[in-house]
Amino acid sequence: MxxxxxxxxxxxxxxxxxxxxxxxxxxxxxxxxxxxxxxxxxxxxxxxxxxxxxxxxxxxxxxxxxxxxxxxxxNSVLDPKIQKLMIKLRRDIEVFAIEQLKDKLTARELADLDTILEQLQSAFDKEDYTEVTKIDISFHKYLINKAGGDELVNIWYPYVMRMRLNYKRITSSAECVAEHKLIVDALKNADIPAAIKATKSNIR
The missing domain is CATH 1.10.10.10 (Winged helix-like DNA-binding domain superfamily/Winged helix DNA-binding domain)
Incomplete structure (x- = not known):
């Protein structure tokens, strides 16, 4: 990051x-x-x-x-049923993390998230989809770390990395960046329900 x-x-x-x-x-x-x-x-x-x-x-x-x-x-590609389960588990962890972030993020940390979004857009502009994936992960890892530190990251990280072997959903840059921006904007507005909704929409 x-x-x-x-x-x-x-x-x-x-x-x-x-x-x-x-x-x-x-x-x-x-x-x-x-x-x-x-x-x-x-x-x-x-x-x-x-x-x-x-x-x-x-x-x-x-x-x-x-x-x-x-x-x-x-590692091998996950069976579709296992992939579906891992998506659910990852989503549950990230929703839990978002709930912990209510009124917790500082202006500097929110600015850090904006910087990550700028890096995500830049990677899309360069059509570097490996970097897109890594920055995408870093965005979510940043939030997980702020919510629960290394302990929560260590629970979450194997799920997101294992899922990458099945990851085929490359959206347009506008759609991908917009999905993450919805999460950041909701957190800036202290709107946790909206942040949870945006997070669930992004993890699929």
């Missing part, structure tokens, strides 16, 4: 995780693709240790699946 003026310094492990995450979101690493630790280590110029850490991290996020004696692979 690029809302702070100070640039966050990422560790090598986090940089590798971010690249693999982007590869999966972009479809460069398709579902069920097996990952080779040695090839990944060679690609990023590191030992296998950091690669194993990244595999563990992305497995916790639901993007990878790791089995004993079988190595790691990109």
């Amino acid at each position: 690029k809302v702070n003026k100070a640039r966050r310094i990422m560790s090598v492990k986090d940089q590798i995780a971010e690249q693999i995450r982007s590869d999966i979101i972009a479809g460069d690493l398709a579902p069920n693709t097996k990952l080779n630790e040695k090839e990944m280590a060679d690609r990023f110029g590191v030992s296998r240790g950091p690669i194993r850490d990244v595999i563990l991290q992305l497995s916790k996020e639901g993007l990878l699946i790791s089995k004993n004696n079988c190595g790691a692979s990109v």
